[in-house]
Amino acid sequence: MPTTVAAFWDLVEESAQWRPAAVMLSDDHGRSLTTVAFRTEAERVAAGLHARGVTTGDVVSWQLPTTLEAAVLMAACARLGAVQNPIIPNFRAREVTFIVDQVRSRLVVIPEAWNGFDHGDMARTLGRDVLPVALDGPPGAAIRLPGDITDPLPAPSGPSTACRWIYYSSGTTAEPKGARHTDRSALAASNGVVDQLGLRADDVYPIAWPIAHIGGVAMLGAALRTGARLVLFDTFDPPTTPDRMAAHRPTILGSATPFFQAYVAAQRRHGDRPLFPELRACVGGGAPTPEAINQQVADVLGVPGVAGSWGLTEFPVATSETPADDGVGCSVGRPAHGVEVRVVGGELRLNGPQKFLGYVDASLDAEAFDDDGWVRTGDLGVVDGDGRVRISGRRKDVILRNAENISASEVEEVVLRCPGVADAAVIGVPDARTGERVRAVVVTVPGIDVSLADVVEHCRRAGLARYKWPEDFRLADAIPRNAMGKVVKRELTADGGR
Known part of the structure; x- marks a missing residue:
């Protein structure tokens, strides 16, 4: 199993050498990529970006749905040593304009149109070089990204302590902020998935949440490290997507309350015969799973519950439960490898390999880190006697009555x-x-x-x-x-x- 997590492109290369014929990605449209095909497509697209003038250190902002194209673009940017700035697909002109101006994007990659919205028209008002991609409608077999195989690529940049990823928070209670990550810190998020969730070569995990979320690089890194297969769904329709996911015989399902409600409803419609017969775990992240939903998952889907994890854009997958834990769903698990957690005035603070470099707006850093360099999470909670982290709420989500x-x-x-x-x-x-x-x-x-x-x-x-x-x-x-x-x-x- 590849264990290198210091450089994303090194991980792509190692995975292709380790299991060249293994299918690592497939999608809802019948397409798939082996590890070798993934590397080859990434190099082709990297050459196309390089021919367009993108080089090491340039910022490439991209706003693609959860498709093979998005995953290939991630690897292509890593091959060039570009700084990539994934943007959640449902952000619109106000957020996207703010982001690309703040990060000074060299190139913006967007769908010409997707899910009823004209991203192309929006992007052409940004005053940036725009690369539109035709993603509307069912794809053919090809990866729908332009490439160039005529000019040789520069040598890979290798491990670096420089910023290579900029992720903006989704802004549930405030305006989004851009968190800067290295390859090492972004990929360290895969530790909890590999070590605690126990992702393995025979796992199949359909994902319909945005691959542009920082969880996307965590899962892609985990798949490259283990040989597991991710099945990418560009949209999630509660009445129909669970049944389409079932056709892939998933072993893992995620990731938050609306998804679990849909899986439970689908199984109830299906009757007594298991809709997901290979399912071994449900995993949650991004928000705590309510106790009532956790119990429904256990009762209806036949797994112990939803194995919780906890992290934030600034420090992804800090903790995770394992599916074999007692009382799955009652905590967010133990710290991932190398992660330290401490409680100060009721607030959980973090230190470890996932720690971000700081914000794009450096004036926000003083509030983000304490005097010892630990990340102030804003989450309230405790660490129990077994070392498990239990979240009780958000500092900003406390009602003072x-x-x-x-x-x-x-x-x-x-x-x-x-x-x-x-x-x-x-x-x-x-x-x-x-x-x-x-x-x-x-x-x-x-x-x-x-x-x-x-x-x-x-x-x-x-x-x-x-x-x-x-x-x-x-x-x-x-x-x-x-x-x-x-x-x-x-x-x-x-x-x-x-």
Whole structure:
């Protein structure tokens, strides 16, 4: 198994030499790439980028969905030593303009059109060199990226301590910030996937979340290291995608609440015969899996629960559970190799190989690191006697009512178990008397009425302290979530709901 994680391109080369015929990537359209084909396609595309003028240190911003093209482009940029800036596909002109201006992109790679949106028109207003890719519609067999095989490529740049990746947070509670990573720090995120999740050569993992998320390089690195196969889905349609995933006989499913709800619903539609007969683990990341969803996964899909992991754009996959842990889903696991966790004033802080270099806007660094260089995560939690990390909430997601701190995530866990509640989020809203009050925003199960009184009575029966009970209630058609399943609380305005 290749173990080198200092340079992404070295890992591509090692994997191609180690298992040249192994299929490492396939997609929802019947295409696939072996490790050798992946390397070959990456070199072809790297030559095309080089002919276009891209060289070591240039910033290539790309906004591609979860496709073979995106994975090949990642390797092509690494082959050239370019600084790549993956952008989540659902970002629009406001965010994309801000990002490419801040990172000073040399080239912007986008779909001409995808999923009903004209990325090409948007990108041509950016004042940058734009490379549009035709991704709309079913693909043929070829990788839909231009290449050039006439001019020789420069030698690979090899391991470097320089920035090679710039990832922008998805901005669930604030504006996105650009985190700068080296190859080593980005690829160190694969340690938890390999060592704790135990990814192996016979694993098949369909992913429909954005490969442009920092989890994308973690999973791609883990697949290169182990020989596992990733199946890429460019969209996720809850009624149909789980069945299409089932055709690939997955051994692992992820990654957040909306996905698990869809898998459970698909199995229930399928009846008693397992829809995913080879499934050995469900894995969660990006946001804690509510206890109610974790129990449904265990009961319906037949795995112990959702093996949680924890990290952030600035420090990806810091901890992970293993599928064999006792009480899977009750924590986010133990620290990955080389990671240190400490608690300061209730806040979890991190140090280790995944640590980012700092932000593109260096003025933000003072708040990001403490005096010892540890990353301030903003997450509240504890490390228990077995070394497992347990998250209790976000520092910025604490409701201050009558000088008492209330964890919104704790209340959400209880509200989600209320009969008739399909989804929920809890926020704090201003209150002249108490400072803030607790608001529950609720999506109901079709055909079932739920009121504030129902939620309060459920909280009472669940043993939740009275001062934490919701005092405010809104019904919503859906809880706004980003592509990784995190609730976007800034969209839950004071007058949100219906």
